Amino acid sequence: MSGMAELLTDDQIDQAVRDHLPEWKVDENALVRSVKKDTFLDGIRLVATVAQLAESMNHHPDIDIRYTTITFRVSSHEAGGITDDDLVLARHIDTAAG
């Protein structure tokens, strides 16, 4: 498998969340964040933006859409946990979320 990202340790994950991803929580080997938008379509537009990002990275979040609340769950499925790819995608999601 070419260039698969390495699993991060719990300490590395906790430090990254503390220092760079304060909106996120660690839940069972995944990073999780909910974003509340003003309207349903604002949420859908956020999903569409994140979808483009995910495609460009070939790294895709799980996305839960509940009216105006979008929940993103980010992990590296093939690696079976959290890697740098997830930290990068989470940062991009924060930028898109505004």
Ligand SMILES: C[C@H](O)[C@H](O)[C@H]1CNC2=NC(N)=NC(=O)C2=N1
């Ligand atoms: C074949 C394709 O490159 C792989 O399935 C990619 C797609 N997107 C992915 N997204 C995430 N979150 N984890 C993966 O392991 C992953 N693998």
